[in-house]
Amino acid sequence: MWRWVYIGAGHLAVGLGVLGIFLPLLPTTPFLLLAAGCYAKGSDKFHDWLINHPHLGNYIHYYISGEGMPAKAKTYTLLLMWPCILFSCWLVSNWLLKGLLITIACSVSYYILIKIPTLKTQPFPSEQIK
Numbered sequence: 516m517w518r519w520v521y522i523g524a525g526h527l528a529v530g531l532g533v534l535g536i537f538l539p540l541l542p543t544t545p546f547l548l549l550a551a552g553c554y555a556k557g558s559d560k561f562h563d564w565l566i567n568h569p570h571l572g573n574y575i576h577y578y579i580s581g582e583g584m585p586a587k588a589k590t591y592t593l594l595l596m597w598p599c600i601l602f603s604c605w606l607v608s609n610w611l612l613k614g615l616l617i618t619i620a621c622s623v624s625y626y627i628l629i630k631i632p633t634l635k636t637q638p639f640p641s642e643q644i645k
Contacts, residue, residue: 517557525561529565551566583634589628596623600617
């Protein structure tokens, strides 16, 4: 029974991780790491699928190994996140919530730019599909 619980939790985490690609306040990597852990306990098939996924798998490898993030991925992340955050701030009338959104965006930007090493030799995952 626990096997199915882990598989279900893995599916949910992958879904939330993919949503996080498009929604600025939903993190992607933590959900994908959670999914990898759940799949490791529940299904070798799904674990192998996620780890070897052409778009998602490389980020898991880079993060777990401590190698970092490709420069293009950092750029794409920040260029996608900031317009979404600023648009969200424009939609919200509460100044406290606007401040929270900007604080979160600044914190994520700091983490991406300063704390995560930049991979300079590795191609962006979509370029490895060729």
